[in-house]
Amino acid sequence: MRKPSKRRRPNLVRWLRDIIPPDEPPSLELSIPPGLRVTTPRRSLCVVCKGSKMLCGKRSCPIAARIKAYLRSKAPEVGVEVDGSSPPSVFVGRYGYPYVNVSPLTPPVHGDTSLYDMPELWFGMGFEEIA
Structure with missing residues (x-):
C-alpha cells in the first residue's frame, strides 16, 4: 500500500473549464469555492460522467447547474x-436567537x-429556470 502524499494539492476541477466563462477573475483558479459544497454518493456515475455524458439520465447536470448558479451570484455588498x-418578503435568520439576522429579500434583477x-x-x- 502506498503512503499518502504529505503535499497538499488544491482541489482543482479541470472539467469545469467548459462551464466557467473565460472572463471570470483569475483568482477563481478553477477550484471549488469555499462556500460551495458539492457531494455525490459513493460509486456514483457523476464521477465518471462529469456533466458531459448525462449518464445519470437527467436532462442537465445538477452539479454543473449549481456551479453556474454560484458563479452568476455576486457577493452581497454591505x-x-x-x-x-x-416582493414583500423578509428573510429572518434562525441562529443566535434572540439576536437573529433580518434582511429584505431582494433578487439581483x-x-x-x-x-x-x-x-x-x-x-x-x-x-435551471428556478436556480
Whole structure:
C-alpha cells in the first residue's frame, strides 16, 4: 500500500473549464469555492460522467447547474441602501436567537419579481429556470 502524499494539492476541477466563462477573475483558479459544497454518493456515475455524458439520465447536470448558479451570484455588498425590485418578503435568520439576522429579500434583477415569492408557481418549471 502506498503512503499518502504529505503535499497538499488544491482541489482543482479541470472539467469545469467548459462551464466557467473565460472572463471570470483569475483568482477563481478553477477550484471549488469555499462556500460551495458539492457531494455525490459513493460509486456514483457523476464521477465518471462529469456533466458531459448525462449518464445519470437527467436532462442537465445538477452539479454543473449549481456551479453556474454560484458563479452568476455576486457577493452581497454591505451598506445602508437597498436597491432592487422586491416582493414583500423578509428573510429572518434562525441562529443566535434572540439576536437573529433580518434582511429584505431582494433578487439581483429589476422588474416583476413576484415569482420569487410564490413557490407554488415553480411546479412544472425546470431546475435551471428556478436556480
